[in-house]
Amino acid sequence: MADIIQLLPDHVANQIAAGEVVQRPASVVKELLENAIDANATIIKLLIKDAGKTLVQVIDNGVGMSVTDARLSFERHATSKIRSADDLFQLHTKGFRGEALASIAAIAHVELKSKQEHDDVGTQIVIEGSEVTSQEVIVTPKGTSIAVKNLFFNIPARRNFLKSNPVELRHIIDEFHRVALAHPNIEFVMYHNGSEVFNLPESNYRQRIVNIFGSKTNEKLVPVNEETEILKVSGFVGKPEYAKKTRGEQFFFVNQRFIKSAYLNHAINAAFEGLLKDGTHASYFLNLEVNPQTIDINIHPTKTEIKFDDEQTLYAILRASVKHSLGQFSIAPVLDFDRDSNLDTPYNYKDKNASFPTVEVDSTFNPFKEEKTMRSAVKTAFRKEPVASWESLYVGLESKGTKSPNDFSELQFESEEQTGDMFSDDKDAEAIQNTYQLHNKYIISNIKSGMLMINQHRAHQRVLYEDFLKQITIKESVSQQLLFPVEAHFSPEEVEIIKDVRDDLEHTGFVFSNFTKDVIEITGVPINVPASEVSLIFEQLIADIQNEVPESNFSATDLLAKSMAKSLAIKIGQSLTAKEQDHLVNSLFGCKEPNISPANKPTFITLSMDELDRKFV
Numbered sequence: 001m002a003d004i005i006q007l008l009p010d011h012v013a014n015q016i017a018a019g020e021v022v023q024r025p026a027s028v029v030k031e032l033l034e035n036a037i038d039a040n041a042t043i044i045k046l047l048i049k050d051a052g053k054t055l056v057q058v059i060d061n062g063v064g065m066s067v068t069d070a071r072l073s074f075e076r077h078a079t080s081k082i083r084s085a086d087d088l089f090q091l092h093t094k095g096f097r098g099e100a101l102a103s104i105a106a107i108a109h110v111e112l113k114s115k116q117e118h119d120d121v122g123t124q125i126v127i128e129g130s131e132v133t134s135q136e137v138i139v140t141p142k143g144t145s146i147a148v149k150n151l152f153f154n155i156p157a158r159r160n161f162l163k164s165n166p167v168e169l170r171h172i173i174d175e176f177h178r179v180a181l182a183h184p185n186i187e188f189v190m191y192h193n194g195s196e197v198f199n200l201p202e203s204n205y206r207q208r209i210v211n212i213f214g215s216k217t218n219e220k221l222v223p224v225n226e227e228t229e230i231l232k233v234s235g236f237v238g239k240p241e242y243a244k245k246t247r248g249e250q251f252f253f254v255n256q257r258f259i260k261s262a263y264l265n266h267a268i269n270a271a272f273e274g275l276l277k278d279g280t281h282a283s284y285f286l287n288l289e290v291n292p293q294t295i296d297i298n299i300h301p302t303k304t305e306i307k308f309d310d311e312q313t314l315y316a317i318l319r320a321s322v323k324h325s326l327g328q329f330s331i332a333p334v335l336d337f338d339r340d341s342n343l344d345t346p347y348n349y350k351d352k353n354a355s356f357p358t359v360e361v362d363s364t365f366n367p368f369k370e371e372k373t374m375r376s377a378v379k380t381a382f383r384k385e386p387v388a389s390w391e392s393l394y395v396g397l398e399s400k401g402t403k404s405p406n407d408f409s410e411l412q413f414e415s416e417e418q419t420g421d422m423f424s425d426d427k428d429a430e431a432i433q434n435t436y437q438l439h440n441k442y443i444i445s446n447i448k449s450g451m452l453m454i455n456q457h458r459a460h461q462r463v464l465y466e467d468f469l470k471q472i473t474i475k476e477s478v479s480q481q482l483l484f485p486v487e488a489h490f491s492p493e494e495v496e497i498i499k500d501v502r503d504d505l506e507h508t509g510f511v512f513s514n515f516t517k518d519v520i521e522i523t524g525v526p527i528n529v530p531a532s533e534v535s536l537i538f539e540q541l542i543a544d545i546q547n548e549v550p551e552s553n554f555s556a557t558d559l560l561a562k563s564m565a566k567s568l569a570i571k572i573g574q575s576l577t578a579k580e581q582d583h584l585v586n587s588l589f590g591c592k593e594p595n596i597s598p599a600n601k602p603t604f605i606t607l608s609m610d611e612l613d614r615k616f617v
């Protein structure tokens with residue numbers, strides 16, 4: 001039989017390699033930015049068109065390339081950064097594989113211009129699908145410009161696989177953030193479709209963070225600095241009260257290289273233990289400096305994972321340094337035996353809504369019953385007191401929900417009703433109330449065949465979701481004008497996200513008066529939405545949009561309605577009056593799809609008499 005094994009031609013090998021290196025436009029951004037940094041640039045410009053699908057261009061003022069190097073740079077395994085395997089353990093550059101430019105050139109139209117400082121003229125090379133179509137001598141400033149056009153032009157399947165522009169742009173911005181945060185001493189500018197998105201002058205680390213994430217960030221940062229023999233930690237963590245629902249602002253850099261590490265992330269969480277509200281994530285911007293010989297960055301082609309020789313020690317040091325910082329800036333409670341702990345205010349107490357004292361009414365109390373019961377009722381009242389005050393400590397912690405100023409009247413209404421109950425006999429009470437709230441979580445109701453158990457939080461989400469959807473689609477909403485405009489602070493990127501869904505938000509009843517780079521000013525809110533909830537709603541919305549992996553059926557309207565319903569739905573643990581319970585049940589069954597929540601979870605279950613009877617055999 002004839003031999004059948006052949007070596008793959010270079011352009012095929014390059015295309016295959018490209019699949020590993022270039023997943024999306026953001027991968028190109030990362031590779032080009034890193035090359036510019038390795039070339040010792042001090043000013044780097046990133047130009048993007050159509051979320052990188054049409055153009056990704058990086059212009060730097062670095063060392064540039066000679067004619068030969070310019071041509072060689074597109075060859076696979078051509079690198080100026082390492083010469084032998086030993087160099088891998090001494091890496092001081094981002095790149096080392098010599099694969100990026102070859103891979104990119106295999107799947108796009110690339111135009112390179114480069115000149116070294118002491119040369120009079122530079123080189124221009126145009127290369128399309130690994131084929132050099134022109135090479136010329138040109139006049140160009142010192143440094144390198146690489147423009148990557150029509151990414152995946154020769155792999156339609158990959159091109160079709162790209163997500164919507166907002167999603168691809170977000171990936172690009174993520175990469176840009178990572179590189180820009182690792183190098184505050186370099187000036188970065190980014191343009192998208194001709195308009196400037198970021199302008200980051202050379203600065204210190206704190207200023208760089210603030211320039212990226214908005215001026216409000218400054219007050220949120222707690223410095224972390226610790227130096228040991230094996231690890232130097234520097235940077236910032238976010239104060240716990242500013243913790244976000246997204247994991248967005250979590251950055252580890254090891255020797256100025258962005259890395260992901262679930263293990264080290266755990267170390268930070270451990271340091272924050274007990275300080276964060278449920279469902280929120282601490283932000284951090286931490287630079288770790290270790291001896292390059294103790295790490296192996298070679299294990300993953302896109303290089304965000306890393307292997308440490310002694311991970312456990314790093315964990316311990318990291319956790320201790322963050323804990324120490326939080327303690328030093330009196331964010332974490334310090335052990336102090338001389339201090340009366342009653343005098344301590346919980347760290348975010350000032351941000352809580354003031355809550356009305358709870359009134360505990362013993363509904364079994366009947367003054368007309370014999371003395372024995374009376375005495376026990378009095379006892380109960382006494383026993384309840386410490387419980388009530390203990391509970392009141394937690395009031396406000398969980399009620400991010402729709403508690404409105406008329407809670408107080410509802411409360412009175414409830415006790416009034418219960419006072420009334422004291423005098424009526426059991427039969428009447430049954431006739432009035434046909435729902436019952438179980439553990440402030442489920443609403444139980446009679447139905448013909450048996451009983452119905454409704455999850456109050458999910459049911460309310462369904463009701464609100466359908467309401468919002470209707471308002472957005474028929475574009476008829478009612479807003480309430482705010483006496484004082486609400487200012488919500490976000491990062492420029494987050495403001496962009498809100499801007500994207502602005503129209504839909506307006507259809508639900510929001511009125512925006514001003515958008516700046518990092519502040520959104522709101523003068524009107526949908527009816528029934530308390531002004532105090534606005535920031536939370538937006539924060540949730542941003543988190544939801546960021547976490548959404550849009551599929552073909554992605555709809556911003558749907559997402560918005562879901563997100564707002566989630567923020568505003570009555571929470572588990574919220575007690576409801578009989579009237580409210582009744583109203584919720586009725587509204588739920590007025591919905592188009594009452595049986596599932598917007599997240600496709602059951603809103604209620606039924607238990608038939610048969611099933612019940614069977615349990616009693």
Ligand code: ADP
Pocket residue numbers: 031035036039060062063064065069073074078079080081094095096097098099100101102143144
């Ligand atoms: P690597 O970065 O792993 O070496 P690349 O394919 O990204 O591989 O780049 C190949 C070579 O091209 C680099 O080693 C470098 O010598 C040269 N090069 C690439 N980009 C630039 C740039 N912006 N300025 C100067 N030289 C560059």
Ligand code: MG
Pocket residue numbers: 031034035094095096098100101
């Ligand atoms: Mg490179």
